[in-house]
Amino acid sequence: MKTILTIKNLEVKFDETVTLENVNFDIKEKTFITIIGPNGGGKTTLIKSILGFIEPSKGEIIKDKSLKIGYVPQKNSFEEKFPIDVKTVILSGILNKKIKLFHSYSKENIKALNITLDKLNIEKLKNKQINELSGGELQKVLLARAIISNPNLLILDEPFSNIDESSTKEYYKVLEILSKSMSILIVSHDIGTIISHTDDVICVNKEVHYHHDNELSNNDIQSAYGCPVELIGHGIPHRIFPTHNEGEKND
Amino acid sequence: MIKLIFEYTFLQNAVLGAILASIITGIIGSIIVEKKLVMLSSGIAHISFGGIGLGYLINIEPIYSAYIFSIVSSIGIVKLNNSEKSYSEVIIGIFWSLGMALGILFIYLNPGYPPDVNSYLFGDILTITKSDLITISITTSITILSFILFYNYWIAYFFDKEFFSVLGFKRKIFDYALFILITIAIISLIKLVGIILVIALLTIPPSMAKLFTKSFNKIMLLSTFFSLIFILSGLYFSYILDIPSGATIIITSALIYFTTLLIKK
Known part of the structure; x- marks a missing residue:
């Protein structure tokens, strides 16, 4: 290996x-x-x-x-109360260091989002706000953000x-x-x-x-x-x- | 009042200033509230007094020296800060008092009659000049552009700085950029409401917006709208009652906010 x-x-x-x-x-x-x-x-x-x-x-x-590397942080390392929805959090895992002006997520990115949501069985959370999630749901969202970029x-x-x-x-x-x-x-x-x-x-x-x-x-x-x-x-x-x-x- | 606006240039300047300031408040105020940077922003506002004093001492426009003085100080705060998550209150406190102390000293050392610093401390929207409007317009443009150009990156950074670094971004660059944006926003609002009151103008509109929506974008849009309402109604009351405009804007904002809070609860 x-x-x-x-x-x-x-x-x-x-x-x-x-x-x-x-x-x-x-x-x-x-x-x-x-x-x-x-x-x-x-x-x-x-x-x-x-x-x-x-x-x-x-x-x-x-x-x-x-x-x-995909990374799932400890609970206290991010802003749990920040007004952001699940799909935006997961999509942020796709960003890479080549900064593009007026960056917007492509159709392929959205496809990757849907595949990841499906993989972790969290489609229903897609439009929820992060601060509305339970501890278990939040962990899955952070996992989704970590794995969306394969x-x-x-x-x-x-x-x-x-x-x-x-x-x-x-x-x-x-x-x-x-x-x-x-x-x-x-x-x-x-x-x-x-x-x-x-x-x-x-x-x-x-x-x-x-x-x-x-x-x-x-x-x-x-x-x-x-x-x-x-x-x-x-x-x-x-x-x-x-x-x-x-x-x-x-x- | 509307008739008077068409008649008097100083009222036109005030209204234009109010519109531009509302946009700054909508964007930067929402970030300050959501990222819990209120103490830090208040510190930066007070630090700027050192720059104002310096301006009088070396005979340049005090607002310009306030921009430079405060930007340098806020970069110092980021540099000296050791904590990953929040900014050290001790460092902010020291910079805060030091800025004020230097301002007092510079004004004392200024030869001739001591200048009137009241408009910087308490603001006076009715004395906004064309050159002030140009400065506020530039600040507003920089704020809007920086935010729109890098929107997705800012959002990722605001939510989780650590993960942002794992993605390969230089987090410190965003730290500095955010601090500079907050600093120029604060300085550009000083002419309207003053050093002492500026933090209320940056925090009340977003806090009120948060009572109506949970989305960050909507918080920014709504707080721009609320901010405009607050400044214009403060301006109106101060004009018809002939009372200080800066204080009137803040009292009006606070009254509307607390009333809404009571109704919403």
């Missing part, structure tokens, strides 16, 4: 504090990868480095020419933090279908659920451990979280709760 992104000896520092060090792994095409780790462990830093928001202090991130790497930063269990299950089904045509890199705490869908798991807690399968032992998880952990589960999904509050701050 073709490698679309390679991370070599990556180190990220904020004011002399090392947040990530010695990070090495590849992302191959059509792989479903989950990133787990404690709050403050560097999950979001890793994602933001890949997206190019953070300059590494050491090492490099090599992107294949074919790499096209990326080959879809990055999702904790997409399930504000949605209910049934929406989460539905979302996973969609991701599983998408993973047949693109790589997926997802930050999630829902270890129990995600394990059954994912190909590989990355444990991030300052250092990064790449597991080339989805079988994690309790020891793997404990070393990732840097503390004893309990897997608390009532069926699926399981959630992971560190038994002490190491790294309380948001990363």
Whole structure:
């Protein structure tokens, strides 16, 4: 399988504090990868480095020419109350950096919009305002915006933090279908659920451990979280709760 | 009143100024309200006093020096800002007071009689000159053009700056462009309602428009319309009652807004 992104000896520092060090792994095409780790462990830093928001202090991130990233941000990174409708949000995923004056969306763009709406089963939301949506609906719209341009790497930063269990299950089904045509890199705490869908798991807690399968032992998880952990589960999904509050701050 | 408008040039200038100012308010005011940049815009308005004072000191038209002084300061605010999501209130507060302080100092250092700065602080739509109208027209044209030429990009930027960067755009360029647009909008409105009152003119019409529609485009159009109604009715009352125009415009706007708010709730 073709490698679309390679991370070599990556180190990220904020004011002399090392947040990530010695990070090495590849992302191959059509792989479903989950990133787990404690709050403050560097999950979001890793994602933001890949997206190019953070300059590494050491090492490099090599992107294949074919790499096209789709991104679903954390809930607090956008203006949820901004008066904008669903179709405008999704179409904005098509914009590219070659700025055109008087830009308007073409017929092909509208076709891509309708295909994406159909794929995620959200046609009925098309003309709704963003601030009228439920948490689950909003997540699907952000996913639609990320995939409308047909990326080959879809990055999702904790997409399930504000949605209910049934929406989460539905979302996973969609991701599983998408993973047949693109790589997926997802930050999630829902270890129990995600394990059954994912190909590989990355444990991030300052250092990064790449597991080339989805079988994690309790020891793997404990070393990732840097503390004893309990897997608390009532069926699926399981959630992971560190038994002490190491790294309380948001990363 | 309409008869008088045809008779007196100063009233014609005032009405023309009102129309142009309404367009600026409709576009920039809606952005300020929706992006929660009210504190920042208020800061920029007060910073401009430094530029006004400088104009008197070095003997150039105070409004022109206010444009330059405020644009440089707002670029400074963007540069010094570290937060991704909101602008630091501390930085805005420091620039705000520093601008005012420099203005006071420059005016004190100005040789001869101290100039009358009341029209800049409180505005006077009835003293708008042809040259003021030209400045406001240029600002209005820049505002309309920048917005129409890049509409889809602005909307994507307003909704989600982070995603906008992922698409490959240089977000900082849009940050600077937005700040410069807000700054020139504010300075161009100073002659109408003054430094102290300008923020009300930029925020009341869009807030009222939001009571009627949820679409951003309609908010901009409606607030242009409301703004025109507010300025013209303020102008009318100030003229017939012979009271200060800037204050009358703002009081009229606030009264209409609160009445509508009560009725709509």
